[in-house]
Amino acid sequence: MDKYDKIIDLTKRRGFLWNSFEIYGGIAGFFDYGPLGAILKNNVINTWRKHYIVNEGFYEIDSPTVTPYEVLKASGHVENFTDPLVECKDCLESFRADHIIEENVDVDTEGKTLQELQEMIEKNNIRCPKCGGEFKEVSTFNLMFATSIGPGGKRAAFMRPETAQGIFIQFKRISQFFRNKLPFGAVQIGKAYRNEISPRQGVIRLREFTQAEGEFFIDSRKKENFEKFESVKDMVLPLLSGKNQEDESLSSEEKVVKMSLSDAVKNGIIAHEAIAYYIAVTKKFLMEIGIDETKLRFRQHLPNEMAHYAADCWDAELYTDRYGWIECVGVADRTNYDLLAHMKNSGDDLSVFVELDEEHEIEAYEIELNYKLVGRTFKGDAKVLEESLKELDDKKMEELVEALETEGKYVLKTCKRDFEILKEYLTAKKVKKIVKGEKIIPHVIEPSYGIDRITYCVMEHAFKEDEDRTVMGFSNAVSPIKVGVFPLVNKEGMPEIAMDLKNKLRENGLIAEYDDSGAIGRRYMRMDEVGTPFCITIDGETLKDRSVTIRERDSREQFRIPINEVVPYIKDKL
Ligand SMILES: Nc1ncnc2c1ncn2[C@@H]1O[C@H](COP(=O)(O)OP(=O)(O)OP(=O)(O)O)[C@@H](O)[C@H]1O
Structure with missing residues (x-):
């Protein structure tokens, strides 16, 4: 039995991971999370949210997994995925x-x-x-799972192969939400589907899996001088650069170089400060969920591996006993490729107006409505038309002016209704304007996390076999059960006190489990095996002086504290 088999055995027995559809023979590429696995995975996801939403200031969106054909055609997935x-x-x-x-x-x-x-x-x-x-x-x-929308299958669609496209599609709304002030970004966590050809790597290669992705939109001119970089510039990381991967004179150990992020940017190894900053965020998150630092490295994509439009791309790879180094996170500078592609295919303007230090002159259309005529024609909707005209971008405005000149009319589609605009409804003239900014298509830095691979690595890196016990040394942030509560014996009122304490811990938001079966040593072992950081025993002393024994998982140290200090103590430790 290798480590992978041992972990899969433990995770099956103790309710972390189960083969899906097992009673029908199972299908490769699908796994269920059992009761403890689901909490573990959610704890990983919530820690991720803490880093990207609370710390970094991005917001989460939640889009459908069924995606129309046109979207994935525009993104290139229909041809190239x-x-x-x-x-x-x-x-x-x-x-x-x-x-x-x-x-x-x-x-x-x-x-x-x-x-x-x-x-x-x-x-x-x-x-x-x-x-x-x-x-x-x-x-x-x-690799996409094809489906169709509605009866008769008239509208072709796919199950999304990544969560990222949902963010690009809503770019305009997201930009409005952030009042068009770059940098801004959104994240999305959810299922992605890939009909992998032959998923023989257990939980590493799934056909339905959870991704956590972010799209952080920035002004490309600010990549080199990224404000937040200062706070992480001294972080040292093991980097496997593209150049070293191709250098055959180096041994595999020599290829990985430990270097500070500022040196890596200065030496041109990492393309710029913006991507370096998000590599640092990745490392901080992985450390908090308990990834073993010695089993983490960042590998740069080789030129032939990187999409043609990408400016730089680094994978966070985690080491696993059976499968070696596996890609768990990709951090890429995708430039403005996706926004340009969706702009071209949807006809919508996906640019952002950024203020410049100096003013300059531009030419733009100014519209004057024939209010009398428009009011008579559209009545209560005239206001909607006026507002919609104000929001038209340059390209749409050109279209409207040209259509009015050549065909005498133009149909403007708005959320409320379609307006057939006739030439006599308005006059449009080009005027010179002084502006203090310009329109740009933002570039995007994308971290893309595979939550299932990471959750598996959390389990593998936490897994330890001591002489007398198996321990899941989970970090406090992710351990599913936080406290085990035991009565030493099932009499003299000890079970009642233990049950009360368990309830009190739960009322305080801590998952606590009560266990009264078997010798106390075996109960500790059971909790060690599922990675519970603290166990509390109610014993004879408790009856005398209301103190309890706390036992720490990793050190196995035991000490006493008053029962009414248990909740604050555990909260403080966690
Ligand atoms: N089949 C899969 N099962 C589980 N996780 C996956 C799978 N495919 C991708 N991921 C995860 O999603 C993340 C982002 O997806 P991305 O498209 O960059 O992967 P990829 O380069 O296609 O992966 P691979 O080369 O392993 O197929 C990956 O880093 C990985 O953690």
Whole structure:
């Protein structure tokens, strides 16, 4: 049994992780969180919220998981969200071509074309691991789960493959919410769906998983000089740069260099202060949830791995016993690619007006309404038309003026109704204006977290086997049960006192569990195994002087405190 099997065994027994649909034989790529697993995962998510919402000042949004075709067409997912697939000619089992090659030969398949993968399979005579059969040609497989909206399937859609697009789609609203003052950003936590070809890595590669993503919109001219960077500049991190990954003269240990963020930016290893700052936020979060610092490194994407539009991208990789280093977070500078793509496809203006230090002159349309005519035509809605015209961006205004000139009319769609505007309703003339700013399409820094992989690593990094016990050394922030409360014996009023204390802890928002079965040592062991940081025992002394024994999980130290100090003591410690 390796560590992974031991952890999966413990997590099954103690209610952390269960195979989904088990009574129907199970399906690879799906896992349930049991009672303690669900609390653990929620604690991870709530700690994440604390970092990004409370500390960083972003706000959370919550969009649908069913996403219309047009959105994912515009984002490039319909064309490009694919993995290379090979199928066995005999048993018809499917595999990811790049994974099957890497399992057989010591090569890196990152960025290889279908043709190159095909050649690698042929050259190395790689065959089906299940039956030894030959493979069909390598092809591409789109990972999105297709669905349709409404009866008859007229409206094509997909289950979202990432949460990020929901934020880009609502960019205009988010920008308004923040009164268009850059930098601003939104986060989203929720399910993402990927029809992974052959998920053979247990909980690491799921077909339905939880992501926590943020899109932080910034003025691209401020990336180099990012205000908040000062507070993290001395943080030292293990960095595996793109350059070192490609340097064959270095051993794998030598490739990872510990360096302060300010040095990394100064030496051009990290592209700029803005992305460096969000790398630091990632590290702070991972430390708080109990990730082992020695099992964390930041790996830069190689040029052929990075999307063509990305300016820099770093993955937080966590070390696991069975699967080695796995990507758990990606922090990317995606430039203004997504906003430009949605602008082009939706026709909406997704720019933001930023104030400049110096004034300058621009040309813009000014509209004068024929109020009499407009009032007579649209009655009570005339005001809506007036307001909607004021909100038109330059592009839409050009469209309107041109349509009125060439066709004599223009249909303006608003939330309330459509207005058919005739030429005689208004005059539009170009005027020169002095402005103290300009419109820009913000750039975006995106941290993208895989919550399930992280939650698994939290369990693996917390897992310890001492001679006489197994302990989940969870950090206080994430441990599912905070306190175990035991009566030493089931008589003399001890169970009642213990039960009262458990209830009092719960009334104070702390998850406490009562346990009165078996020897006290075994009860401590049970709580150690699920990572409960404190246990409290009601014993003979309690009856005499109202004091209780507190036992700490990690040190196993025991000491007494008055029963009425238990709640403040635990709250303070947590
Ligand atoms: N199939 C999956 N199961 C669980 N988590 C996943 C899965 N795919 C991606 N993630 C998580 O979501 C995060 C962001 O997704 P991203 O699109 O960057 O992953 P990716 O590069 O496609 O991952 P991989 O290369 O492992 O397939 C990843 O860092 C990872 O933690």
